[in-house]
Amino acid sequence: MPEGHTIHRAARDHEQDLRGQPVRISSPQGRFDAEAVAGPEGEARLLRVEACGKHLFYFFEGEQIVHVHLGLFGKFKRRRSPAPEPRPTTRMRLEGAKWTIDLVGPTACELLTDEEMGELMARLGPDPLRDDADPAAFYRYTARSRAPIGAILMDQSRIAGVGNVYRAEVLHLEGIHPDTPGSKVPAEKLQALWLLIVGLLRRGVEEKRIVTTRGLTLEKPRERVSRSESFHVYGRKECRSCGGEVVRYMLRARSVYVCEACQPRVEDGEG
DNA sequence: GCGGTATGCCTAA
DNA sequence: TAGGCCTACCGCG
Structure with missing residues (x-):
């Protein structure tokens, strides 16, 4: 939780x-x-x-x-x-x-x-749930960082409050591979990511649990929805969007879940 | 009963 | 990067 x-x-x-x-x-x-x-x-x-x-x-x-x-x-x-x-x-x-x-x-x-x-x-980065949150520092750091976006999202000094579930889910929803270097995430994509995190965290506060799939709790009563059905990739074997295989691997000692069909890998090259 | 696992994070090396 | 810490639960035998 x-x-x-x-x-x-x-x-x-x-x-x-x-x-x-x-x-x-x-x-x-x-x-x-x-x-x-x-x-x-x-x-x-x-x-x-x-x-x-x-x-x-x-x-x-x-x-x-x-x-x-x-x-x-x-x-x-x-x-x-x-x-x-x-x-x-x-x-x-x-x-x-x-x-x-x-x-x-x-x-x-x-x-x-x-x-x-x-x-x-x-020591904490901006918290998307706080009214006083200013994402500017998060944008600035990410734009010039070679660290994978999947690691940046988990770094509480860069953005505070995102954990392993939200990381997997927001990257999936934005079609970003977790290994993508921060600097390779386009600025508008990064802003969309922040706004998505704000929205999903707020929803999490209201529903008292993480739900990243649309309208799920309206369709079925909460008790009947298994945890992995509230998610697209986190803890899953197949991608809830495309049915493709979800790959799980360790990044900085934490499991990352990614659907490489929905989240194509971006090489860390020039440009 | 045991071992593995978990939505986190710190420290030592 | 590995290990430690915190607790509860689940599957296995």
Whole structure:
């Protein structure tokens, strides 16, 4: 689940559930220092929640910022308060009057200073889900980069929030081979790619999952659609568009999926 | 019960 | 580039 859409949706949901009220903070697993945030009473008022790329920031009163990064395995569970006993692996529990949010398996769950948060944000490229996102730097870097576009899309310092599923899918939808050097992607194609990412991420936030195929959830109820049917190439054997073979290979230790019929290879030559 | 796998990312070498 | 870390689930026997 955790690409940018998951994080932005969590920010929205958790604000709605917990904002403006005293929140009881705990770490059933014990690996997060809840007391540092909530003090001996174990409670702090949540002011707001912000998402940037795959990072989440909870602002509590007293200038306390809790930074969460789900990594590959992290998950939130939302329960009615009073919630049942948490799983022992629960890193952080946020208990509001109506809702309780459990966090399990994150890569990061830590208290940050304002300055540390600033440093972290400074390392991130534009986030297509944020209103303040400016793709100019992404365009500029890509246009002069020999790195494969498939790697650039996964580089959070170039564009923040795209993960392995969106990468495979947007490149397929734009007919771009992941190995294409950034500089070989035409400017108008690159802009189209950005706009597509904006649109699909937004859709992901609304639907709470990644869907890159048109109208899919209107055709069938969500439970009945297998994951690979929501995609064109990601995790698939045949291309959903042309039925051709989907090739899977490793790029920077991550699987890439490509239909070479729909996404012709571009040589890294002159011009 | 074990091994493999996963929508991520960091560090050492 | 390889290994480590985080957790849950699934297929296999």
